[in-house]
Amino acid sequence: MAIPKLKTVAVVGATGAVGEVVLQLLAERNFPVGELRALASARSAGKTVMFAGREIEVQEATPEAFDGVDFAFFAATGSLSKTLAPEVAKRGGIAIDKSSTWRLDEQVPLVVPEINPEALEKHKGIVSCPNCTTIGFVMTLAPIRAIAGVKSVVVTTLQAVSGTGKPGIEELERQDGELLRGEALTTETYPRPIAQNVLPLCESFREDGYSTEEVKLLHETRKILEQPDIDVSMTCVRVPVPVGHSATMLVETETLLSPEAARAALDAFPGVEVVDDPSQNEFPTAYDVAGRDEVLVGRVRKDLGSDKLWMWQVSDNLRKGAATNAIQIAEEMIRRGLK
Numbered sequence: 001m002a003i004p005k006l007k008t009v010a011v012v013g014a015t016g017a018v019g020e021v022v023l024q025l026l027a028e029r030n031f032p033v034g035e036l037r038a039l040a041s042a043r044s045a046g047k048t049v050m051f052a053g054r055e056i057e058v059q060e061a062t063p064e065a066f067d068g069v070d071f072a073f074f075a076a077t078g079s080l081s082k083t084l085a086p087e088v089a090k091r092g093g094i095a096i097d098k099s100s101t102w103r104l105d106e107q108v109p110l111v112v113p114e115i116n117p118e119a120l121e122k123h124k125g126i127v128s129c130p131n132c133t134t135i136g137f138v139m140t141l142a143p144i145r146a147i148a149g150v151k152s153v154v155v156t157t158l159q160a161v162s163g164t165g166k167p168g169i170e171e172l173e174r175q176d177g178e179l180l181r182g183e184a185l186t187t188e189t190y191p192r193p194i195a196q197n198v199l200p201l202c203e204s205f206r207e208d209g210y211s212t213e214e215v216k217l218l219h220e221t222r223k224i225l226e227q228p229d230i231d232v233s234m235t236c237v238r239v240p241v242p243v244g245h246s247a248t249m250l251v252e253t254e255t256l257l258s259p260e261a262a263r264a265a266l267d268a269f270p271g272v273e274v275v276d277d278p279s280q281n282e283f284p285t286a287y288d289v290a291g292r293d294e295v296l297v298g299r300v301r302k303d304l305g306s307d308k309l310w311m312w313q314v315s316d317n318l319r320k321g322a323a324t325n326a327i328q329i330a331e332e333m334i335r336r337g338l339k
């Protein structure tokens with residue numbers, strides 16, 4: 001077996017919630033890392049992060065930090081991706097971006113490797129990863145669409161606080177502590193308390209009353225599935241769960257599809273696992289999926305008033321929703337000889 005050529009890899013946002021998981025998974029998946037550069041803001045320069053049992057010193061993310069880099073995983077801010085991802089491409093490397101900055105850019109592939117890996121062939125040095133909610137959503141739709149087509153979906157998401165990165169995790173932990181001590185709740189990251197509460201708002205509201213997170217589900221799904229006429233109606237909700245996004249989906253197919261056939265197609269799809277036995281109270285939860293790469297699907301059943309199908313889907317927003325998908329993109333590019 002040929003030994004893969006070792007790559008110079010940069011992780012931008014190495015001190016953040018997603019960056020930490022990227023570092024962990026690069027080691028776990030035996031990604032062929034030669035040199036690893038951990039990058040973050042000037043605030044973190046000189047701190048250390050762990051990679052493969054070693055301490056790596058964090059450097060400030062500057063254009064020069066990408067000299068000689070093969071793959072740069074961006075898990076920082078959208079504005080940083082906007083300025084620095086082109087610097088990676090200019091230097092002959094590939095930027096794999098987790099922010100929303102490049103997702104709808106026509107020149108940039110938006111990729112879930114199980115669904116549209118061929119889009120990578122057209123890359124120009126920047127590849128975008130879908131939003132964490134979109135990934136679990138399209139992973140559930142793709143196998144259904146393959147056998148019955150999909151016309152429309154109504155989806156409500158229940159999104160973990162780690163979807164807002166470390167500030168979201170810290171907000172829930174701090175408010176849980178305040179509740180325990182009988183203190184008034186303080187809010188910094190979300191506009192209302194998240195402890196013992198659910199908020200029908202992820203990110204911020206637009207003028208039309210939708211949240212910025214909600215519209216991503218529609219536009220990213222259309223681009224990944226290359227189906228501009230698919231209808232997605234959505235509400236995104238933040239819940240006091242540390243890790244793992246859940247979603248309930250009502251799917252209208254082109255042709256009649258039984259729950260049994262849907263379950264079989266879902267289970268056969270790479271990266272999806274069906275957990276669905278109501279007689280045994282078996283259904284997937286965020287707690288079950290935290291730390292796993294698969295998208296878990298259950299509660300598959302026919303709608304009582306139509307031929308549509310209901311399903312319930314959970315995925316780890318930091319792994320398949322972010323780090324795993326990004327690393328799979330790099331692995332697929334190596335497999336295709338694109339780097």
Ligand SMILES: NC(=O)c1ccc[n+]([C@@H]2O[C@H](COP(=O)([O-])OP(=O)(O)OC[C@H]3O[C@@H](n4cnc5c(N)ncnc54)[C@H](OP(=O)(O)O)[C@@H]3O)[C@@H](O)[C@H]2O)c1
Pocket residue numbers: 012013014015016017018019039040041042043044045061074075076077078080098099100130131132162163164165166167317318321322
């Ligand atoms: N969390 C999720 O579930 C998830 C899922 C999909 C996509 N994403 C996307 O992934 C990205 C990272 O999210 P996160 O959840 O990991 O956030 P986070 O925990 O807040 O981490 C943010 C990271 O960005 C770095 N950073 C901030 N400003 C910077 C600057 N000016 N220059 C260099 N580095 C800077 C931070 O470094 P310092 O420590 O130095 O400040 C930190 O490492 C975001 O674009 C987010 O939208 C997140």
